[in-house]
Amino acid sequence: MSQFSESDFGANDYSTARPDYPPNFYDFLSRYHSGYNSQLVDVGCGPGTATFQLVKWLPEFSKITGTDLSPPMISKASELATRASKTSQQEDSQGKQIEFHVSSSTDFSFLQGKSCDMITAAECAHWFDFNAFQSAAAETLSAHGTIAIWGYIDSVLERYPDTDALMLDLQYGDDKLGPYWDQPGRDILRGLLQDRHLDPTLYERIQESHVVARELTSAATQDFPLRITKEMPLSRYLAYLKTCSAYHAWKKDPQNRDSPDPCDELIATIQKMHPELKDLNYKVRVLWSSFYKVGTRRA
Ligand SMILES: C[S@@+](CC[C@H](N)C(=O)[O-])C[C@H]1O[C@@H](n2cnc3c(N)ncnc32)[C@H](O)[C@@H]1O
Known part of the structure; x- marks a missing residue:
């Protein structure tokens, strides 16, 4: 986690290479929500990845605030908000207040x-x-307010199942990025937070669900609202792989100064297996495993 707070962490690359969350999911959130629509707080907002999408897809909220522990992330989000306010795209969110604060996930004192x-x-x-x-969220939410937690992990290339094991090896191999993840966070996410549950004494109407990336191609998952997939040139996928905190830590380890870059190596291996991928502009569809949890604060 600490990697995100380092001033040389690539908040810029992060904001362009990460996938968007699907409009379907925001539609699901909007239909789920049964409380008021004054203020929404997006915690751990990073460069505003979900925050800006919430502005667009939940227009019923009049004020949206992003918070994050990392000053570089908050300064990137604030810069993007300023830039957006100068473009016509901001017409989507006219009259809407957006702001960002450096703050931890349990600190809502800025309210x-x-x-x-x-x-x-x-x-x-x-x-x-x-x-x-x-608990802090339940104390801060108004009656019938919504808590929504979601995430994604472990991408695969839709048309290339024979590369799945290589992807896992890059992420978790002992001689690759495996030792560089901050724990236990990575393992918790890898388990799609299945061992973390919303507390029924604090929240009602609880829904918790997940999907594994390869299941996204099956008809049985078509109704799952958080289907995270993205078509992108292979070069963009390589950039995405390099936005992970473990890669950032691997790069900074002096032991690796003369080692081949594990992300570049993975792409080179895949290119040998599938010659069409030699063109880094070739478009691949990427699928991610994902989960969500929603609850309504008990009145
Ligand atoms: C992977 S980024 C996610 C950013 C964004 N929400 C998104 O959907 O891509 C995780 C973010 O959580 C932030 N973070 C980690 N621990 C935190 C905490 N205890 N309180 C607030 N933010 C935290 C990190 O600084 C980082 O920006």
Whole structure:
């Protein structure tokens, strides 16, 4: 987790190479939510990945605030908000207030004692003290407010199942990125937070669900609202692989100064297996495993 707070962490690359969450999921959230629509707080917002999408897809909220422990992430998010406000894209969110604060997932003091109506945590709750977070969220949410936690992990290339084992080896191999993940966060996310549960004494209408990437091609998962897939040139996929915190830590380890880059090596191996991929502009569809948990604060 600490990698995200380092000033040389690539917040810029992170914001362009990571997948968007599907509009379907925001539609699901909007239909699920039964509380007021004044204030939404997106914790662990990074460069605003979900925050800006929430502005667009949940237009019923009048104010949206992103918070994150990492100052570089918050400065990137603030820069993007300023840039967006100068472009016509911002017409989508006219009249909407967006702001960003450096703050931990349990610190809502920037609300100055006011409550909020939805708290979201995208691709970050595996770093939190889960129970401290859900308790602080329950204390901060207004009656019938929504807590929504979601995330994704372990991508595969849709048309190339013979590369799945290589992907896993890059992420978890002892001689690759395996030792460089901050733990236990990575293992918790790898388990799609299946051992973390919303507390039924704090929340009602709890829904918790997940899907494994390869299952996304089966008809049985077509109704799952958080189907995270993206078509991109192979070069962009390589950039995505390099946004992970373990790669950042691997790069900084002096032991690896003369070692071949494990992400570049993986792509070179895949290119040998599938000659069409020699063209880095060749488009591949990437699928991710994902999960979500939603609950409504008990009144
Ligand atoms: C993988 S990024 C996710 C960013 C964004 N929400 C998204 O959907 O891509 C995880 C973020 O969680 C932040 N983070 C980790 N622990 C945190 C904590 N205890 N409180 C607030 N933010 C935290 C990190 O700084 C990082 O920006």
